[in-house]
Amino acid sequence: MKKQQWQTHVKAYNSSGLSKREYADSHKLVYHQFVYWSQKFNKAKSPSAFIPVNVTAKAQLQPQPKAACVPLGVLEYPNGARLVIHSPELLALLPSLLTR
Incomplete structure (x- = not known):
């Protein structure tokens, strides 16, 4: 799966209200890969806490x-x-x- 596809899934997950496990299972995604990409995209967009x-x-x-x-x-x-x-x-x- 390409980076853009993972990004689409992460955006959909963020607005889904599901747990990562539930989202990954319902979309037939490999859980540990989904967690990796979720952390990667969410870390990149999170603003500084300062x-x-x-x-x-x-x-x-x-x-x-x-x-x-x-x-x-x-x-x-x-x-x-x-x-x-x-x-x-x-x-x-x-x-x-x-x-x-």
Whole structure:
């Protein structure tokens, strides 16, 4: 089966409401191949989970000595990206940023 045919099936599956197994069985597709192509096309079209953030508060950040650079918070995303927060001022802004 060609790439375009798989893409047609993946689009139809996405709007079908069926599980991958149900869709593959009902269209006589090899399940593991369907899963592969589904992941390939859905990964290619999924937008980044990051959103632009406008920070209006102008906090004056004071440089900290290296010995005092203990993280106050760490956000770890499923893709492995990490946001390490060392500043109390930035930590205070975090709840308002996460509710957007």
